[in-house]
Amino acid sequence: MSLILDSVSKRFGEVQALGDVSLEIEPGRVFGFLGANGAGKTTAMRIVLDILRADSGTITWNGTLNTDLPRETWGYLPEERGLYAKMNVLEQLVFFARLHGIKAKAAERETREWLERFRIPEYADRRAEQLSKGNQQKIQFIAAIIHDPQVLLMDEPFTGLDPVNAAILKEAFGEMKDRGKTLVFSTHQMETVEELCESIAILDRGRVVVSGSVRDVRRSTGRQMVRVAVEGDPEMAWLDGVDGVRVIRRGQDYVEAEVAPGHDPGAVLATALGRGCAIRQFEIAEPSLEQIFIERVGQIDTTERTLAPRTVTV
Amino acid sequence: MNGWRTLFPNAWYVAVREYRGRVRSRSFLLGTILLAVIAFAATQLPVLIDFSMSTSQTRVAVVVEASGMPSDSQALLDSQLNPGSTDPAAHKGFVLTWLSAADAAAAQKDLESGKYEALLIVARDAATADLAFTLRTDIPQDGGAVKTISGALATLEIEDRLFRAGTSTAALRAPFSLTLTPVSATSGATNNLSHEVSTNLFSTGLIVLIFMAIVTYGAWVATSVAEEKGSRVMELMLNATTPLQMLAGKVIGNGGAGLTQYGTIMAAVIGGLLAQAPIHKLVVGTESASQFGGLDPVVLGAFVVLFVLGFLLYSLLYAALGSLVSRQEDVQSATSPLMMLCFLGYFGSIFALQAIDEVGVKIASFIPFFSPYLMLARVSSGHVEPWEFALAVALLAASVVVALFVAARIYSAGVLLYGQRVSLREVLRATRVSR
Numbered sequence: 001m002s003l004i005l006d007s008v009s010k011r012f013g014e015v016q017a018l019g020d021v022s023l024e025i026e027p028g029r030v031f032g033f034l035g036a037n038g039a040g041k042t043t044a045m046r047i048v049l050d051i052l053r054a055d056s057g058t059i060t061w062n063g064t065l066n067t068d069l070p071r072e073t074w075g076y077l078p079e080e081r082g083l084y085a086k087m088n089v090l091e092q093l094v095f096f097a098r099l100h101g102i103k104a105k106a107a108e109r110e111t112r113e114w115l116e117r118f119r120i121p122e123y124a125d126r127r128a129e130q131l132s133k134g135n136q137q138k139i140q141f142i143a144a145i146i147h148d149p150q151v152l153l154m155d156e157p158f159t160g161l162d163p164v165n166a167a168i169l170k171e172a173f174g175e176m177k178d179r180g181k182t183l184v185f186s187t188h189q190m191e192t193v194e195e196l197c198e199s200i201a202i203l204d205r206g207r208v209v210v211s212g213s214v215r216d217v218r219r220s221t222g223r224q225m226v227r228v229a230v231e232g233d234p235e236m237a238w239l240d241g242v243d244g245v246r247v248i249r250r251g252q253d254y255v256e257a258e259v260a261p262g263h264d265p266g267a268v269l270a271t272a273l274g275r276g277c278a279i280r281q282f283e284i285a286e287p288s289l290e291q292i293f294i295e296r297v298g299q300i301d302t303t304e305r306t307l308a309p310r311t312v313t314v
Numbered sequence: 315m316n317g318w319r320t321l322f323p324n325a326w327y328v329a330v331r332e333y334r335g336r337v338r339s340r341s342f343l344l345g346t347i348l349l350a351v352i353a354f355a356a357t358q359l360p361v362l363i364d365f366s367m368s369t370s371q372t373r374v375a376v377v378v379e380a381s382g383m384p385s386d387s388q389a390l391l392d393s394q395l396n397p398g399s400t401d402p403a404a405h406k407g408f409v410l411t412w413l414s415a416a417d418a419a420a421a422q423k424d425l426e427s428g429k430y431e432a433l434l435i436v437a438r439d440a441a442t443a444d445l446a447f448t449l450r451t452d453i454p455q456d457g458g459a460v461k462t463i464s465g466a467l468a469t470l471e472i473e474d475r476l477f478r479a480g481t482s483t484a485a486l487r488a489p490f491s492l493t494l495t496p497v498s499a500t501s502g503a504t505n506n507l508s509h510e511v512s513t514n515l516f517s518t519g520l521i522v523l524i525f526m527a528i529v530t531y532g533a534w535v536a537t538s539v540a541e542e543k544g545s546r547v548m549e550l551m552l553n554a555t556t557p558l559q560m561l562a563g564k565v566i567g568n569g570g571a572g573l574t575q576y577g578t579i580m581a582a583v584i585g586g587l588l589a590q591a592p593i594h595k596l597v598v599g600t601e602s603a604s605q606f607g608g609l610d611p612v613v614l615g616a617f618v619v620l621f622v623l624g625f626l627l628y629s630l631l632y633a634a635l636g637s638l639v640s641r642q643e644d645v646q647s648a649t650s651p652l653m654m655l656c657f658l659g660y661f662g663s664i665f666a667l668q669a670i671d672e673v674g675v676k677i678a679s680f681i682p683f684f685s686p687y688l689m690l691a692r693v694s695s696g697h698v699e700p701w702e703f704a705l706a707v708a709l710l711a712a713s714v715v716v717a718l719f720v721a722a723r724i725y726s727a728g729v730l731l732y733g734q735r736v737s738l739r740e741v742l743r744a745t746r747v748s749r
Contacts, residue, residue: 051552051730076553082546086335098327099554143550 002026003048003151003182008057010043010206017043018054019206025184025199027062030177032193033186034293035203041186042079044203045153049074061151072100075149079156079186081140083128089115089139090124093146100147107146114142117175118168134165141169145176152176154185158192170196190290200289204297218286221295222261226268229254229281242271254281321562324555328563329570332538336571346575350582357586361594372408372459375430379415380438380445384477384486387470388412394466408462425450432463445474517694518664520617523576524624524686525660531572532629532656533649535564536636539725540645543637548729557726561718565629572625616693616703623710624686627717628656634721637728655683663687671697680706682713 003025010018018040025031033041046052048059050066059066061073084092090111097107115121118138123131128139137160145152158166173196176183187193193200194214201211210217225248230236236255239247244263249256259265265284272279287295336342376391384390388410395408411430413421418435425433432451439446447467453459473486542548551560631652639648666675666688679688679702689706692698 046730049553071553071555074553076550078546078549078552080546080549082549084331084335084547085545086339087331095327095331096550096554099324099551140550 002062003184004060005044005048006058006060008044008047008054008059010040010047010052010054016206018047021057021203021206021208023201023208023211025182027182028177028180029198030173030183030196031185032197032200033184033203034188034190034193034200034289035186036188036297038205039203039297040206041203042155043206045076045155045184045186048153049076072147073150075144075147075152077141077144077152077154077157079159081137083136083139083143085129086127088125088127089131092128093139093142096143097146102147110146110148111142114146117172118142134161137161138165138168141172145172148179149181151182151184154183156187157185158187158189166192190288190293194289202293202296209296210292214289215286217292218289221287221292223287224259224265225285225287226257226259226265227254227281227283227285228257228268228272228279230272231278231280233277238271238275239268242268258287321559324559325562325566328555328560329567332564332567333570333574336534336538336568337574342571342575346578349575349579353579354582354586357583357590358593361590361597364594365597370407372432372453373411373430374408374432374434374463375411375413375421375425376434376436377413377415377418377421378436379418380436382438382478383436383445384473384483386483386487387473390473391466391470394469395462408459422450431459434463443478445471517613517691518667520613520694521660521663521687521690524617524621524690525656527572527576527621527625528628528656528686529653531568531625532632532652533645534568534572535629536632536645536649537642538564538568539633539636539729540639540642543639543729544641552729557722557729558718561630561633561722561725564633565626569625569629613690613694617690619707620686620690620710623707623714626714627682627686627710628652630714630717630721634724634728637725638731659684659687663691667691667695676702680709682710685710 003023005021005023008018008021009016021040021044033044035041043052047054048066050069061069087095090108093111094104094107097110098104102110112121112124115124120135120138123135123139128136131139141154141157144154157169161169173183197214199211199213200217202209202217210220212220226245228236228239234252234255235250239245239255239257244260245257245268246260247255247257257268259268269279269282272282392408392410395410396406421430421433424430431453432449435448435450437446437448438444449460449463451460476486477483542551555563632649635649635652636645639645662678662684666672666678669675675688675692678684679692685706689698689703693703
């Protein structure tokens with residue numbers, strides 16, 4: 001009983017957009033898609049929504065093929081945001097709801113409720129073009145969930161939101177999760193993922209690099225991180241001599257070091273105590289998602305790889 | 315496939331949205347009002363012509379130097395110059411003032427001062443004893459007024475000659491016999507030329523209506539698709555509807571808005587025609603026969619069928635082509651091939667009206683892209699068998715169904731492809747992989 005992608009592949013001409021992607025997304029969970037631009041996040045979502053068809057592989061939700069499911073199953077917030085500029089907010093939200101089979105009256109009630117929740121009830125009668133970008137984004141989110149879908153797929157939902165509006169959107173996420181919805185979203189903001197997601201998948205050039213619960217992904221490297229601070233010795237040069245330990249960063253307050261798989265972080269503590277240091281801080285942690293991401297995928301690439309490169313024949 | 319299962323009610327919701335958006339736009343409102351005003355004004359043209367004629371008046375002083383003229387010369391000349399007005403109160407184009415030879419000098423002065431437009435001197439030629447006329451005037455010599463006067467004087471001359479030959483005025487006015495009969499007892503009256511001309515004019519008008527609807531309202535469909543794609547609201551729509559629902563909704567909505575505009579214009583035309591008589595009476599002061607031509611219900615029925623199917627065929631393809639561009643500015647160039655096809659059918663049919671029975675015209679009248687024009691031309695000229703019309707409509711309807719599926723294919727691929735201009739090859743490749 002979950003959303004399952006089974007060996008999904010998709011090719012656009014020369015570009016392998018998705019290569020043999022298999023994932024299982026638990027119902028009622030918040031799932032994050034991580035990946036650089038062009039990693040295949042949008043394509044994967046469009047295939048789940050049956051807007052695009054996979055070349056091979058299947059997608060099932062609760063055991064039913066996605067091609068057999070009604071569209072109302074899904075709520076979709078596309079990365080490219082757009083509304084009908086000349087239409088007023090209430091009218092177009094009711095329009096979207098009715099396309100999903102909601103009665104006009106119920107749709108209007110639901111719309112007003114959500115506008116209230118987003119603290120913009122007075123915008124119901126404004127034309128979309130009169131709204132700020134952030135507020136338009138809220139309207140688009142409402143458009144995606146107005147028909148009460150079981151699964152919510154959102155492409156970069158936090159891009160372009162200021163901290164206040166991002167917090168409001170996170171609240172809405174919580175509301176949807178409380179209603180038992182399954183939330184899937186893509187992002188390249190690691191803090192958001194660590195804050196919201198229970199499970200993630202990191203995609204790179206159409207392939208799943210790693211997936212699972214956030215805890216498992218962090219532990220997947222087998223490495224551990226230690227943060228140490230002692231009185232009177234900010235450099236702690238002796239750390240470099242401890243077996244299996246590599247210093248990552250020497251900061252103002254503490255030194256951060258990586259402990260290779262199979263080595264005990266306790267060795268660092270033991271060494272410090274052995275040297276008679278007054279320990280102010282000692283902390284063992286898993287590597288951050290950002291570190292894992294950079295390790296697995298490389299630098300977060302900002303160049304656009306969404307469009308297939310044009311081949312020029314001379 | 316999941317996406318194709320039902321057309322309604324979603325196509326209907328899309329249609330309503332399209333219709334409202336279109337009808338509420340300022341350009342629609344202004345365009346409709348402007349066209350309705352123009353249409354109404356056009357129906358009042360005959361009134362305008364009558365009115366401009368009624369306000370012009372030529373005052374002529376007639377100085378009679380000749381003697382022995384027929385006793386009813388004055389009445390004769392008056393009725394020749396102002397034909398058709400038996401009503402003494404009616405407006406006269408020519409006002410005659412009869413003077414004797416003694417007033418000649420005074421009349422000349424009045425002519426120079428502008429009291430008269432013309433001075434006519436009627437004398438008698440000493441050699442032939444015929445009436446000799448002199449017309450002193452600055453109105454154009456080759457103009458209508460001089461021609462009318464010249465014609466009236468010719469009649470007066472003939473009457474004077476007959477009078478002098480001894481025919482009494484009573485005998486000259488005696489009624490004559492004219493009996494109208496058909497060629498044989500079984501033959502009926504054929505259409506006269508003016509009826510033929512008015513039929514041609516009428517069917518040309520209907521063809522223009524179809525042409526305008528396809529070019530204008532078809533382009534609306536393409537624009538609305540490009541607009542949705544350009545504003546990226548398309549991406550929200552993609553999960554809410556299927557391409558087929560969107561296409562059908564757009565065609566119905568924009569077609570409905572087009573019909574609303576047409577209806578308004580038609581109402582203005584009919585209102586104008588009905589108002590023609592009262593306005594004529596008000597402005598000109600006399601009754602006039604309304605110019606309401608006889609509308610043939612068969613031709614009108616054929617028009618409605620061909621109009622609807624022709625619009626559907628073209629606007630579906632307009633939608634497909636509109637989906638290939640990412641910006642509204644590119645719509646025009648993307649849809650130009652379709653425009654050319656439309657022009658071809660239109661001009662073809664205008665020429666075909668002159669050669670309606672040619673084999674080429676007959677064959678072309680079955681081809682779906684041209685049949686809305688050519689079959690209508692053939693129906694209105696009355697040279698078509700019922701089965702021929704039925705076949706053309708069946709072919710057209712079948713092509714609409716084919717166009718619906720082809721357009722939905724191109725559309726579903728086209729709306730996801732962004733870039734400067736998507737080539738048809740890229741789309742065909744994309745249609746193989748998406749639904």
